[in-house]
Amino acid sequence: MVRLGGILASLAVIASELAVHAAPSSPPRFSPRSTHLYPRHENCTAPSNPLVTAPKPNPWKPLSDTEIIDLLSWLHAPAQGLNLTAYENASTWDNWVTVTELLAPNKTDVLPYLDGSGPAPKRYARVVISYGATENPYWQEYMVGPIPVVQSVTKIEPLNYVYNKGEGKSPNYAADEESQRIWLSLIAANMSDITLDILGTDSTDSNFRPIDPLWEENGRIISWVQFWSNPTSDYDSYTLLPQGLYLKLDITGRDLQGWSLLNILYDNKLYKSIDEFRAAWISPGFKKLTKQVDGQWTGTGQTGTAPPLDIRSPPIQIQPDGQRFAVDKDAKYVEWMDFAFYIGFNRDTGVNLYDIKYKGKRIIYELGLQEAIAHYAGNDPTQSGTAYLDSYYGFGPDVFELVPGYDCPAYSTFLDSTVHENGNTTNNRNSICLFEHDAGYPLQRHTASSYLSITRNTIFTLRFVATIGNYDYNFDYNFYLDGSIEIKVRASGYIQSAFYAHNEDYGYQIHDATSGSMHDHVLNFKADLDILGTKNTFERVEVVPTTTDYVWSTSPRNTMRLERSSVENENEGKINWATNSAAMYFVVNKDQPNKFGSSPGYRIMPGTGTPIHLTVQNSSNLQKAAEFATHHLYVTKHKDTEQRSAAAANSMNPKDPLINFAKYFDGESLLQEDIVVWFNLGMHHVPHTGDLPNTVFTTAQSSVFLSPHNYLLSDPSRATSQQVEINFDTDDVAVSTFGSTSPSCTRPDLVSVNNFFPKIGFCSLFFALS
Ligand SMILES: [Cu+2]
Known part of the structure; x- marks a missing residue:
């Protein structure tokens, strides 16, 4: 009774403190450009943002x-x-x-x-x-x-030196795409009578999507294209509108006189020419398949009855004391709590983090995306022939502007990104956001008979979103107070669907003539960890069942124990997450054991979801272009010549790509060497009706944690003052917040929103919803 009363009394103390800082019941009117929105009182001004200058100019700073x-x-x-x-x-x-x-x-x-x-x-x-x-x-x-x-x-x-093909030269089969499109329209026009009947569209109202990568058959360059209907609204729904007609094309060379239509596929029947297909079409008994028709079902706007109370504004986070991190925007250098890092940006993969230091010591030299695969399968040649390697299209140009209050908290700090390509400068303003947020659960807690201890769980996130065609990839780098870093990917946007016919083994039918097309997302990352120096070892600790006698036991005991080993050389460097999570992996420095004899290091482990590798083995599409996707993670020895696991042009020549990752594994020792870890995030995506109209981030996500392991002698998060200890063992309840101060302001500072969308009236919408 004393205990419960003590807790309640403590909560009353806290509540009374918070009441002082509660938001006014009727917020004052404000100008959208006001710098002091929702002031707690007349002088409510959050502290100014801390300043920092990068210790050295950023060697990865993009060209000006x-x-x-x-x-x-x-x-x-x-x-x-x-x-x-x-x-x-x-x-x-x-x-x-x-x-x-x-x-x-x-x-x-x-x-x-x-x-x-x-x-x-x-x-x-x-x-x-x-x-x-x-x-x-x-x-x-x-x-x-x-x-x-x-x-x-x-x-x-x-x-040449970064490409193990031996040269940075790649064939360009996309050079005549425009000519091929016009040529294809002529072919389609020659069969408009058929397509108007079986698809409801002609050559002017369809689009043609080719396989990717192209195939090589007997020295010829082969493409399959599928008819897709164009959306009938402004919604970007073209990948939900497949039609069941496919053309096989020989597009070898640059002279369209040498190009030819090889086959037509419809209802799983193969025809050698338009004439043969037409003859079948006019013959009795020709079966016409269901057409997929666009409609409201492909739009993402609000439809249906909103759930109860949904119209009210949901909870939002605030930053009551101003920014608690510092950014050198010119150098693209960031400091948060005990972390510091530089930001780089490139056309192929977007954001990379460099020289990540924790408590003043480098833990990671380089951390960043290498390549993203979306490998499809299906009964038709389009789905079977599609395995996107997205760096070919480039993440950098598609890292678009983020919307405060929706993509990132409204109080976030935003950075711009720029890509120079094909004579254009793409400057995506506010396309990288940096913010702290509450995890929604404590980092630590314990209730004892006489006291209660709880620590706030504040996470610092760097986020960017790349929209590659139909898909939106959300990338988060999350930093935690215990020294952990989480690398997380989420996918949303429109699925690339399949035509429903004969596709039962490859997906669910999700609309009249649309099948969710099964596919694997595999996103490869490089993590060049340097633990107390560059010389490190990749250690494996397995938990194994065992039967053991002990000096004190009267009979053998069934129990478990640890088995420690090291990945000795690159021949052992292809690794999968263990079944039942029965193995733990670490990058450690064996030359600097702690006082207990353990090697300090960082553990690498799955976080959200279950990161995967590619299901397809020896992919007919990808061949040697994605050798980073055969396992969950890899360890190699660092070389200046082995900077990336893939090259943007790999998809142009998958049998002899610029970078064949498999060649990195040539038996070199990994014991106390400068080692690099490459790991995959991703998911098996089998879309269902809930993927219409868009895939939601909820389950389409996966992450990996890099977490200190015997790196320090105790949990570093004890250093935070953002914790409370309530002692209730006596009549005098004592509450300690360890010097943390009360918030300066208790309502969000939304001033920056108006600057993001000055022309389109977005801010009025935002304020209305906030
Ligand atoms: Cu997907």
Whole structure:
């Protein structure tokens, strides 16, 4: 009774404190541009944002607009002899510059700079040139530098050293896509009488989606295309409208006279020509399949009756004391609590984090996305032939602006991102958000007979969202007060569906003629951990059942024990998460044992969901282009020549890709070496009716944790003052909040919202809903 009364009394004390800071019952009217929304009192002003200057200029800082302009001018100069045409003036038979961006510096050049008095690494640009003035169009990658351009000093040379194919050169089968589209429309026009009957559309009202990657058959370049209906509304629903007609095309070479229609597939029957298909169509007994028709079912706007009380504003988080982290926006450097890191950004994969330090010591040199696969399957050639490698399309240009209050808390700090490609500068404002948020559950708690101890669980998140065609990938890097880092991916947006006919083994029918098409999402990440130096070991600790005699036991006992081992070399470096989670994996430093003899390290483990590897083995589509997807995680020895697990151009030549990850595993020792971990996130996605109209993030997510393990001598989160201890053993209840202060303001600072959408009236909507 004393105990319960004590707790209630304690809560009353806390409640009375909070009451002082409660929001006013009727908020004052405010101007949308007011800097003091919902003030608690006249002088409610949150502390200003803390300032920080990066300890050293960011060696991964993207090239500036000026550097890009000077670089393009230099590349186009006759002296370079590249025979370039400005992209806006170029035909498919010209050469032009596609990508210009920073070439990530070599680790061996960066470490002496970051850790000592070494010079800043020279900046080089990665330049990709599309060579169209040839019968065999190709892309060639170059390194150009040093940057900024200095005449007679800056040089250009092929960028080969990071590609284990031996050269940064790849065929470009996309060079004549526009000609192929026009040619395809002519084919479709020749069968409009048929398609109007069986699909309800003709060549002008359909779109044609090809397989990806293209196939090579007996030296010929083969594509299958499927008819898809165009949406009848403004909603982006084209991937929900497949029709059951497929064309097999030979698109070898650049002369359309050499292209040919090879087959037509309808209702699982193969025809050799339009004439043969037409003959079947007009013959008695021809079976016409159900057409998929667009409608309200594909729109994402509010429909149906809202649930009870749903119209009321839901809870929102606030940042009552202002920002508790510091950002050097120019250097793209961030400090939160005991963490610090630099941000890099590139065309292929978007955001990368570098030089992540915890308590002043580097734990990760590089952390970032490498590639994202969406591998489909189905009874038809489109689904069977689709295995997207999304870095080909590029995450960087598709990291779009985030909406405060919906994508990220309204009080978030936002950063811009920029990509230079094909003569365009894509500057996506406010496309990366940084914010703290409450986890919604405590980080720690304990109730004892005389006291209660609880710690707030505050997470710091870096978030960006890349919309690659129909899919929206949400990437979170979550930092925790216990020293953990969580890497999380969620998927939403429109599924790529399949036509329903004959597809029962590959998905559920989810609409009149649409099947949810089974597919695997596998997203590969690089985590170059450096624990107390670069020399580390990958350790495995298994929990195993055993039967053991003890000196004190009268008979053998059935129990369990630990089995410790190390991944000795790269031949053992392909690893799966253990069944029943019976193995734990760590990157440790064996040269610096703690006082108990254990090696300090970071554990890598699955978090949300169950990260997967690719189901398909020896994929007919991907061949050697995605060797990073055969297992859950990998360990290799770091090399400057092995920077990524995949290249953007891999999908153009999957049997001989620029980067074949499998070649990284050549038996080198991994014992106390500079090791790199590569891990996969993702999910088996078998869409059901709940994926209409959009997949929701709820279950389409997975994460991995990197977590300190024997790294410190106790839990570092004890250092936070954001905890409470309530002692109720005596009549005098004592509440300690360890010096943490009361909030300065208790309502959200929404001032920045108006600046995000100044032209489209969005802010009025936002304020109405807030
Ligand atoms: Cu999916």
